[in-house]
Amino acid sequence: MKSLRDWTNEVRGRSAALAAHLGVSPARMTQIADAGVPVKFMLQVHGFTGGAVTLESMIRNRIPSRQPRTPKPQTPATAGEASHA
Numbered sequence: 001m002k003s004l005r006d007w008t009n010e011v012r013g014r015s016a017a018l019a020a021h022l023g024v025s026p027a028r029m030t031q032i033a034d035a036g037v038p039v040k041f042m043l044q045v046h047g048f049t050g051g052a053v054t055l056e057s058m059i060r061n062r063i064p065s066r067q068p069r070t071p072k073p074q075t076p077a078t079a080g081e082a083s084h085a
Contacts, residue, residue, distance in 0.1 A: 002052055002053055002054070002057060004033045004045060004053050005033045005034065007049055007052050007053050008029075015029050015033065018045065018048055018049075021044065022044060022045075037058040037061070043055075
């Protein structure tokens with residue numbers, strides 16, 4: 001399974017060509033390749049890449065990692081504050 005970032009890095013100009021196809025700026029294309037393909041672009045990306053970037057890989061890259069969250073520590077100033085309405 002190839003990521004969009006991998007696919008764009010294989011051949012010079014791919015990212016710019018895909019950005020033009022999607023109607024987004026090159027900077028936005030970089031964000032998409034790094035952060036994940038928005039759902040509204042997934043079918044277009046899949047078709048443009050000839051299936052090299054699969055829908056599965058795009059969906060997998062959009063799912064946040066399953067790392068346990070640690071609660072933010074409260075500061076003494078905010079821990080005991082009550083709402084004054």
